[in-house]
Amino acid sequence: MSNTEIFEPESLRVTRQIRDEILDGVRLPGSKLVERDLAQELGVSRLPVREALRTLVSEGLVTPRPRTWAVVREFSASDVVDLNEVQAAFESLTFTLAAQRHNREGLRRLKDALDREFQAAEAGDAVRARRSGADFHEIVTSLAGNELLNELQGILSSRIRWLMGQHDDLIRVAEEHAALYEAIADRDVARTQVLIGQHMVSSRSQAIAKQASSADSHA
Secondary structure (H helix, E strand, C coil): CCCCCCCCCHHHHHHHHHHHHHHCCCCCCCCEEEHHHHHHHHCCCHHHHHHHHHHHHHCCCEEECCCCEEEECCCCHHHHHHHHHHHHHHHHHHHHHHHHHCCHHHHHHHHHHHHHHHHHHHCCCHHHHHHHHHHHHHHHHHHCCCHHHHHHHHHHHHHHHHHHCCCCCHHHHHHHHHHHHHHHHCCCHHHHHHHHHHHHHHHHHHHHHHHHHHHHHCC
């Protein structure tokens, strides 16, 4: 390993892989996560898997079970409402501060995420579009210039990314992000506040509709 390479603990790699598979819909809600099976599947010992599951439980994506297994969390309709309420308050503040405080480099990164989202949405690549859309929101948080908000983002990130993945209208979401980008770039705080409010209402309605549809299909 060269001096410029950074060592990454096995548990972080395993955590990232399982997290991405949950958020991308590869591992479905209610799916079993058994230490022994995951270790064999990922080609690692059981220790990094155990640490990964512990981390994912703390992030709210996994529900622990006795002994050496867990399940992918099944979010209820009330979970979605709770998450949306917290996200709406969080995003209202971060988008407002970003409109006031952004810099040129931050705006460039935001535009790059938006371009990636549109490219993926137009190609029908839901996984990449949703990831880029989540990146858009996280970059806005960094533009707010508030360290405490960045800490809260770290705590809420996985659950908010899950919530933002509960939609199928990829182009519509990208267009809403484009309008928000323009308002932030113009430093138009009032317009930003109106647009993020509308975006949160839209996100909530899509998430609740998807939850209802999922519940019907399992009835």
